[in-house]
Amino acid sequence: MDKYEEFMALTSQTIGILKDMPKRSPYDMASDGMARKTAKSFTTLADALFGPTDSPRLQRESVALAEDRGLSLEYLEMVEKHAKKLQKRDVRLGRVVDGLRTISITDTQRRITDLEKTLDAAVENDNDRPRSEALLEPFWDLVESTGTGLIRPEYRTVIAIGLDDFAKVSCGKGEDVVVALSDGTTMTGAEFINAAMEGSLGDKLYVGLFHPTAGPVNLYEARFASDKLRTLAMAENLVCPWPDCNVPADRCQVHHIDAHKHGGYTKPSNLTMLCKYHNGVNDDDGPRKKRKRPSPGKPKRGRMRRHRGKVRLHTPGGKLVENTHHVSSMGAMDLI
Known part of the structure; x- marks a missing residue:
C-alpha cells in the first residue's frame, strides 16, 4: 500500500x-x-x-x-x-463587526413576503438607492411604531472604563475614548455622557476595585453570587472569556473558577462569566482528580483558570488560551 x-x-x-x-x-x-x-x-x-x-x-x-x-x-x-x-422558524442575531450587527429572520414564506410588501410600499418612489438600503428605515419605522416599539432600558449593562479615561470623559475631553459594555458593544465617550445626561445609566454609579494580579477585590462571600459580585465579574469579562465565543456578559451565567463542590469560594477572584454552553462543557473536576471513566455525553474541553490576574481557558493539553474578541480585550483587568 x-x-x-x-x-x-x-x-x-x-x-x-x-x-x-x-x-x-x-x-x-x-x-x-x-x-x-x-x-x-x-x-x-x-x-x-x-x-x-x-x-x-x-x-x-x-x-x-x-x-x-x-x-x-x-x-x-x-x-x-x-x-x-433545515432551520426552524427563528430570529438570529449576529455578532458585532466594526460597529454593525446583522439580524436574520426565518419564517413561513407568506409572513416574510407580507413583510416585504409592507416595506416595499414605503419605498416605491425611492430609486436612487439600492433596494436593500432603501428598506432599512421603513423596517425600523415599522418596528418602532408597532405596539410599544423598542424597549430602551436603563443601563444595567456593565460599562468598563479606566480611571484616566473616566476623568477625560467627565471633563468633556473624551471624544476619542471608546469603552466596552457587557452587552458585547462599544460606546464612545460622547455617547457615555449623553446616556448619563438622559438618565439611562440609572441613579447610582458602582465602582469596582481590581488588583493587577488577584483580579476583582471584595471580601463578601456567599453560595450564590450577589448583584455586586455579578457586576464585578461582568466588568472584568464583558463577553464570555472562552476562546472564540462572542456571547456578551449580559447573557452569561456566573461561573465558579474553582468549583464550589471542591471548596471554591464565592468571591470576586473566583468568579467569571460564561455563556450557558461553555458553562456546561467546562470541566469542573479538572486535574483535581482522575475520573475512572469520562462522563457520558460531556466532552472534556478544558476549564477556566485565573492566571496572573486574568481568566483564561486551560486546555486539556496544558495551554492557556484567551478570547480574542475585540470587546474581550477591553474589560476592567485590561484597563489597569
Missing part, C-alpha cells in the same frame, strides 16, 4: 477518529500542527455525533450509518452543513 492508499484508508476511519476528539481541545490540536479551522471542524462534528443530545437513538443510528459507509470528514461536514439549513 502506497502513501495515497494509506491516506484514503485513513479518511474512511473518520468516526473512529472523532470518538477520540472529545478528550482534546481544538487549541491543543492546533498547537500540534493541525489547522485551527480543521480542528474546530473535528470538535464540532464530535459534539454532534457523541455529545449531549435530545435524540440519542437518532444519534446512535447516524454514527452507525457513517461508520458502516466509511464516510470522510468532508462528507460529514457537508451533511452537517445541509442539515443546519
Whole structure:
C-alpha cells in the first residue's frame, strides 16, 4: 500500500477518529500542527455525533450509518452543513463587526413576503438607492411604531472604563475614548455622557476595585453570587472569556473558577462569566482528580483558570488560551 492508499484508508476511519476528539481541545490540536479551522471542524462534528443530545437513538443510528459507509470528514461536514439549513422558524442575531450587527429572520414564506410588501410600499418612489438600503428605515419605522416599539432600558449593562479615561470623559475631553459594555458593544465617550445626561445609566454609579494580579477585590462571600459580585465579574469579562465565543456578559451565567463542590469560594477572584454552553462543557473536576471513566455525553474541553490576574481557558493539553474578541480585550483587568 502506497502513501495515497494509506491516506484514503485513513479518511474512511473518520468516526473512529472523532470518538477520540472529545478528550482534546481544538487549541491543543492546533498547537500540534493541525489547522485551527480543521480542528474546530473535528470538535464540532464530535459534539454532534457523541455529545449531549435530545435524540440519542437518532444519534446512535447516524454514527452507525457513517461508520458502516466509511464516510470522510468532508462528507460529514457537508451533511452537517445541509442539515443546519433545515432551520426552524427563528430570529438570529449576529455578532458585532466594526460597529454593525446583522439580524436574520426565518419564517413561513407568506409572513416574510407580507413583510416585504409592507416595506416595499414605503419605498416605491425611492430609486436612487439600492433596494436593500432603501428598506432599512421603513423596517425600523415599522418596528418602532408597532405596539410599544423598542424597549430602551436603563443601563444595567456593565460599562468598563479606566480611571484616566473616566476623568477625560467627565471633563468633556473624551471624544476619542471608546469603552466596552457587557452587552458585547462599544460606546464612545460622547455617547457615555449623553446616556448619563438622559438618565439611562440609572441613579447610582458602582465602582469596582481590581488588583493587577488577584483580579476583582471584595471580601463578601456567599453560595450564590450577589448583584455586586455579578457586576464585578461582568466588568472584568464583558463577553464570555472562552476562546472564540462572542456571547456578551449580559447573557452569561456566573461561573465558579474553582468549583464550589471542591471548596471554591464565592468571591470576586473566583468568579467569571460564561455563556450557558461553555458553562456546561467546562470541566469542573479538572486535574483535581482522575475520573475512572469520562462522563457520558460531556466532552472534556478544558476549564477556566485565573492566571496572573486574568481568566483564561486551560486546555486539556496544558495551554492557556484567551478570547480574542475585540470587546474581550477591553474589560476592567485590561484597563489597569
